[in-house]
Amino acid sequence: MKILIIAEHKNGTLAEATRELFGLSLGQAEIHAVVAGEEVAPLAEPLGQLGAAKVHLVESPALAGGTGESLGQALGQVVPQIGPDVVLAAHTPQGRDLAPRLAATLDAALATDCIQLGCEGETVTARRPIYAGKATAEVEFTDDSLKVITVRPRTAKAPEPDAGRSAEVATVAVELSEQKTALKEIIAGGGERPDVTEAAIIVTGGRSLGSAENFSIIENFADTIGAAVGSSRAAVDAGYRPYRDQVGQTGKVVSPQVYIACGVSGAIQHLAGMRTSKHIVAINIDPEAPIFQLADYGIVGDLFEVVPLLAEAAKNRNGS
Amino acid sequence: MNIFVCIRQVPDTTTRIKLREDGNGIDEADIQWIISPHDELAIEEALQLRDRQPGSTVTVLSAGPERVTDSLRMALAMGADSAVRLDLPGDADSATNARALAAAIGKLGAADIVFVGKEAIDDGAGAVGTMLAVRLGFPSINVVNGIEYGEGSVTCRRDVGGGNIEIIETPLPAVISAQVGLNEPRYATALNIIKAKKKPIDTITADELGITEADRKTRLRNFELPPPKQPCRLIEGSPAEQANELIRVLAEDIQAI
Ligand SMILES: Cc1cc2nc3c(=O)[nH]c(=O)nc-3n(C[C@H](O)[C@H](O)[C@H](O)COP(=O)(O)OP(=O)(O)OC[C@H]3O[C@@H](n4cnc5c(N)ncnc54)[C@H](O)[C@@H]3O)c2cc1C
Ligand SMILES: Nc1ncnc2c1ncn2[C@@H]1O[C@H](COP(=O)(O)O)[C@@H](O)[C@H]1O
Numbered sequence: 329m330k331i332l333i334i335a336e337h338k339n340g341t342l343a344e345a346t347r348e349l350f351g352l353s354l355g356q357a358e359i360h361a362v363v364a365g366e367e368v369a370p371l372a373e374p375l376g377q378l379g380a381a382k383v384h385l386v387e388s389p390a391l392a393g394g395t396g397e398s399l400g401q402a403l404g405q406v407v408p409q410i411g412p413d414v415v416l417a418a419h420t421p422q423g424r425d426l427a428p429r430l431a432a433t434l435d436a437a438l439a440t441d442c443i444q445l446g447c448e449g450e451t452v453t454a455r456r457p458i459y460a461g462k463a464t465a466e467v468e469f470t471d472d473s474l475k476v477i478t479v480r481p482r483t484a485k486a487p488e489p490d491a492g493r494s495a496e497v498a499t500v501a502v503e504l505s506e507q508k509t510a511l512k513e514i515i516a517g518g519g520e521r522p523d524v525t526e527a528a529i530i531v532t533g534g535r536s537l538g539s540a541e542n543f544s545i546i547e548n549f550a551d552t553i554g555a556a557v558g559s560s561r562a563a564v565d566a567g568y569r570p571y572r573d574q575v576g577q578t579g580k581v582v583s584p585q586v587y588i589a590c591g592v593s594g595a596i597q598h599l600a601g602m603r604t605s606k607h608i609v610a611i612n613i614d615p616e617a618p619i620f621q622l623a624d625y626g627i628v629g630d631l632f633e634v635v636p637l638l639a640e641a642a643k644n645r646n647g648s
Numbered sequence: 649m650n651i652f653v654c655i656r657q658v659p660d661t662t663t664r665i666k667l668r669e670d671g672n673g674i675d676e677a678d679i680q681w682i683i684s685p686h687d688e689l690a691i692e693e694a695l696q697l698r699d700r701q702p703g704s705t706v707t708v709l710s711a712g713p714e715r716v717t718d719s720l721r722m723a724l725a726m727g728a729d730s731a732v733r734l735d736l737p738g739d740a741d742s743a744t745n746a747r748a749l750a751a752a753i754g755k756l757g758a759a760d761i762v763f764v765g766k767e768a769i770d771d772g773a774g775a776v777g778t779m780l781a782v783r784l785g786f787p788s789i790n791v792v793n794g795i796e797y798g799e800g801s802v803t804c805r806r807d808v809g810g811g812n813i814e815i816i817e818t819p820l821p822a823v824i825s826a827q828v829g830l831n832e833p834r835y836a837t838a839l840n841i842i843k844a845k846k847k848p849i850d851t852i853t854a855d856e857l858g859i860t861e862a863d864r865k866t867r868l869r870n871f872e873l874p875p876p877k878q879p880c881r882l883i884e885g886s887p888a889e890q891a892n893e894l895i896r897v898l899a900e901d902i903q904a905i
Contacts, residue, residue: 395789395814395816396788396790397787397788420809421791421807421808421809422808424774424790424791425778425790427775428742428774428775428776428777428778428779428782429778429779429782429788431742431743431775431779432743432746432778432779432782432783433782435743436865437743437865437866438741438742438743438773438775438779438865438866439866440772440773440774440775441772441773441774456772457772458770458771458772458868458871459659459663459665459674459769459770460661460769460772461874462664462665462873462874463665463667463674463871463872463873463874464871464872464874465868465869465870465871465872466868466869466870467866467867467868468866468867468868468869469865469866470864470865470866470867471865473865508787508818508819508822509787509789509816509817509818510816510817510818511814511815511816512803512815512816512817513814513815514808514812514813514814514815515812515813515814515815516811516812517810517811517812517813523809523810523811525809526809526810528904529904529905553898553905554905570811571793571828571829572807572811574828577661577685577769578685578686578828579828581772585902585904586898586902586904596661596662597661600661600769603874607902607904609894609898610880620880620882621877621880622877623880624877624878624880624881625880625881625882625883625894625897626880626881626882626883627882627883627890627891627894628882629887629890630887633887634887634890634891637887637888637890637891637892638891638894638895640891641888641891641892641894641895642895642898642905645895645896645899645905
């Protein structure tokens with residue numbers, strides 16, 4: 329079995345979610361990687377050290393400032409040349425955009441956002457969440473078409489790079505037609521803090537914060553532990569946080585190692601976005617709040633009192 | 649303009665999911681069905697666009713069994729001009745749904761723009777819109793939370809993670825997937841819901857769309873409910889003790905910080 333990993337990168341570095349794909353249990357499969365963009369050759373070395381037997385470089389200036397359309401077109405040409413059985417990408421904004429394009433272009437089977445993936449011999453098994461994480465289901469591939477699969481970030485741990493390994497490197501040419509979509513501008517947001525979809529720890533505040541200013545309590549604590557700041561929809565609707573921080577069914581779906589919900593009641597639509605978090609901590613003044621039914625650890629208390637103490641305790645620990 | 653909206657019918661978010669005995673699906677007996685929330689944004693966007701462009705029509709499509717006519721009626725009650733059901737099984741996969749929708753749009757006339765939702769909240773695949781665009785040969789822009797309409801083109805704002813936003817322009821026709829923030833979907837009034845009950849809803853069969861079971865590429869099986877949660881461990885003590893203990897748990901037991 330030949331598996332092709334689509335390597336996502338930014339500023340010359342591989343995305344962590346791509347590195348994690350090499351940590352999946354892929355059995356004896358022959359692992360290839362494809363990396364598309366401008367000046368991507370230096371990425372062959374880290375990909376080899378992660379376990380790629382062969383790295384395919386797709387160089388085109390059009391891919392640098394392009395949209396999903398150009399990447400989709402490029403890989404639509406390249407993938408058949410490489411001829412894998414499975415194409416793997418991370419379920420990041422880029423992967424979510426690319427996978428269906430590729431699957432439709434190549435008449436492939438598609439399974440997105442998988443949280444389990446295994447390869448044994450010629451058999452691929454994938455499991456994905458459905459109904460916003462209220463259940464999971466196995467994806468049966470009903471024919472032997474190419475399979476395009478995206479895997480939810482943090483599903484596997486990225487392996488340690490092995491400096492002794494290296495990949496064979498090949499260059500693949502693509503011919504891109506004139507693109508219909510044009511990327512006009514990228515507005516950088518965010519600043520220093522990680523995005524909720526990428527962070528290992530998220531500290532989320534709810535309506536009970538009462539104002540945008542009060543969210544500084546959440547931010548301070550998040551910053552001391554390197555966490556992202558999340559928000560319930562009620563806090564977004566009240567104007568305390570930008571929409572991009574919203575976790576839930578109509579916000580972002582996250583799966584961090586630790587999710588710390590402060591003054592969040594735990595409405596079903598909120599749980600839909602975070603129920604697959606590895607460890608859930610709830611801080612709520614109301615012992616009956618539904619969030620405690622999902623939480624692993626709980627503090628019944630006033631967040632205005634507890635959260636600053638958490639920041640202090642974390643700082644003391646770091647300092648010692 | 650010829651405006652199309654694709655909507656998916658999904659279980660209401662508050663539904664308790666029960667599995668079928670054979671484990672290969674869910675028990676649909678007590679489910680309340682709704683239009684997937686992002687698809688309501690897609691409908692709203694289509695209605696607002698139509699109202700700005702005299703002579704435009706909004707056609708709503710949904711692929712699924714008989715039950716999806718209720719959701720199509722709801723879209724009519726919101727203000728859509730016509731609604732068509734594509735007669736496919738409820739468990740059709742993304743590839744099949746995309747093919748069917750593309751065939752239907754091909755039949756119903758030259759589309760200027762097609763709105764879909766960012767993802768449906770049942771399968772959460774986020775796939776059908778993009779696959780549909782490929783089938784139609786249209787460009788697509790996903791996860792859009794703002795649109796400016798130009799002459800024969802649109803400029804979209806889209807979320808790309810990390811708090812970053814892309815501004816992308818595309819000529820029409822195109823497929824646009826709606827993300828929260830795009831608009832505030834209107835409610836259908838009781839009167840319009842009653843009126844919509846009388847409106848005809850056309851059905852196109854799988855045969856007419858040229859869809860067969862061979863178009864299927866995946867099927868979901870062996871459904872599982874999440875394992876029961878261990879009860880929450882409440883951390884006791886004074887606020888300072890609680891804080892110290894939680895930080896210790898994070899650092900030592902979970903080794904997260
Ligand atoms: C179609 C639909 C989609 C939705 N999508 C989302 C979504 O994506 N994300 C989302 O979050 N919601 C979503 N919602 C809204 C959801 O139903 C809830 O209304 C929302 O999550 C509540 O936010 P909250 O927990 O901040 O506020 P509340 O429910 O008001 O809860 C506040 C909590 O804070 C606690 N509290 C108060 N004061 C303190 C204090 N001093 N210290 C500690 N605790 C305190 C209270 O006990 C309470 O539990 C959606 C709803 C619908 C209908
Ligand atoms: N059966 C269907 N009928 C009509 N539109 C659909 C159907 N399934 C998905 N869609 C559209 O495609 C979007 C993405 O769905 P999904 O790929 O299932 O997450 C939805 O928000 C709908 O707009």
